[in-house]
Amino acid sequence: MSSPLFVRLSSSYFWYFSILGLVVPFLPVFLDGNGFSSIEIGEILAIFTATKIIGPSLWAIIADKSGKQLAVIRLGALLTCICFAMLFFVETYWPMTFALAMFSLFWTAILPQLEVLTLTSIKRSPKIYARVRLWGSIGFIVLAIISGELLDTFGSETFTIIGFIILICLYLSTLFVKQPRLGASSQVKTSRIIDKLLTKGFIMFFIAGLLLQASFGPYNSFFALYLRDLEYPAFAAGLYISIGVIAEIGIFIIAGRLYQLFGAIWLISISMFISAIRWYLTGSFAGSAWILLIVQLMHAASFGLYHSASIQYLQQHFAANQQNRGQAIYIGGVYGVGGALGAYIAGVLWQGGIGATQAFNYAAIVALIGAIVTLLMKEKHTLEVFK
Template sequence: MSSLFVKSSNTYFWYFAVHGLVIPFLALFLNYRGFSSLVIGELLAIYTASRIIGPTVWAIFADKTGKQLFVIRLGAFLAFACFSLLFWVQGYWPIAFALAMFSLFWTAILPQLEVMTNRAVKRSPKIYARIRLWGSLGFFVASVVAGEIIDVFSPEAFTWLGFIILLSLWGATLLLKQPRASIQSLVNNSSIFNKIFSKTFFWFFISGLLLQISFGPFYTFFALYLRDLDYPSYAVGLFLGVSVFAEIGIFLILGTLFKYFSLKSLLIVNLGFSAIRWFITGNFAESAWILGLAQCLHAFSFGMYHSVSIQYLQQHFNHNQQNRGQAIYIAGVYGIGGAIGAFVAGIYWQEGVGAQTAYELATYSAIIAIVFACFIPSKSTVKKR
């Protein structure tokens, strides 16, 4: 188990380190290349929309063959190769192509990694949370280090940082081992449609979609937002660091929370704190300590929400449906929701003039998500393992 823990944690570290680089600094990189906020929103929408196709296609292959590790390694290598195109390409469409292809393969990794990890730890929420927190550490280290390096050199350093992180991710996947799957799980590939079109999954899916739409201004323009508010360049890493430490804290107590609270109640709490977070960010960001408090709510809007989602999907889909179920969820919620959020944020941002409006829309999106989540049937707490 110790070897499994180290290898899985290492992979999560580098996978989410990519997040720690891309989320805060991709828009800064594109702005440095001369693109306006409207065009940046379009590029990030294209980049995010590519998640709609890749995860589902690879998950079907993984479910049919049981070769999750092959998909993970291939996805990591091709993501690394496509990201490297940014060293040479210029202009709207070449950059859009490079980002879309990079995202297409990179986002194919997580559904298989989640299934492999949960299967290896026998779906223990406690052990999973401990492994997953290393992803949060990867996000923190990447965002802080990248912020300092970009400040010293220029936003063009973004490409070299991505090159190093993605190469490390590919190397980490080469150390993983494919967990043994039962013969039944490889043979009994039952239809997934009845699970997807159930009312329970519909309400869960729509609430998650709206939550991801609400992340649009933050994922797309947070670094530029702080720059426009005259924060020092290192503030991006510090604020993201606050959010990551809060996220790690929630991971440490998730095992206990899952014992006593239903997934529905935890989901509603997450959505409520998300709405508060966007309201504070859009109206009180001039105050560093208030903005820091809002960043602490990342523990709920991302950390706890992600874990709740994984536990819900583990419960909702059968053993042999896990790859397809998670891929469909990620493709729809993170792909469609993320693309809509980035595109809308780009429309309303207007070089920072419409920042408050963008965050108000994000707040409304999270509030509406709460309404949909209330229709999810109440279920028991996650079983103790």
């Protein structure tokens, strides 16, 4: 893989996950600073996340039929930037919800196509993919730490300025990426995907992933506010989240080797069992800085290991001209439905922080159920289509 290609792909991942490093920890802080209650925050985040149900599939159809992932990526990045700018002008519940929903709708167009474009460019090498993808984790860390300090110093309204700058950089980075050359047949022909979706293994994979993302609800929605309530210093949220992402980077570096040793299905199962333990410890023992440190290191499994293994599973399961649709269905259902349900339920259970332990215990149970479901998955060559 040439160095210029590596730099171009890595920079897009860096800026894409930089906005995630701002939004995941600090969007709830931004909304809290604007006077929204925990239930309203849960509802807004649920709607924000639910756009992943529709967005990826709509964009994937265009990308699969045209074979031009890059055009979709650039258009998505531009529209994302424009929609995010609406946050400069809105304050009340429904306008804020609309602005965030439209931002998310176009933002979801980017990652599935970027994943497929990257894997095509690097000839599906797990080793190179892991190295490109870890720059996304680096971007997340950098912005989580910087954003935490800036929001603490200048107030929650700084959130909008930081996000807008990041999204401009993301759009500019896509202008330097090149569309990999594909044969004409690969660009225009698509194949029937329903049989792949109705295999027992994929259905179990889908349900387990949905449950895992639902279990992230309390963490994604309220972790920064949770640490504030536990009287951690203002920089703690960005620091602990960054520790988790550093652990995630370590997993990405060795993910290719782990995949060769254990296979995707075993890695998915292991990551979900560890996630269940993580959420229980977070809800019951987060008052201890050392236990919280150990818990955050588990992010290597609950996100990094799961994500790497899931991408490899999807690459193995779907044909080349089904990849965009497969990625879109996965992200739309697993991250969209699962994430929206998790955010909404977390908002109901949180009760201004009083229900924090209850919310994380719910997350632990949901992740454990998902882990059990993964035990019903089978390898690709033994999958049978439901009749």
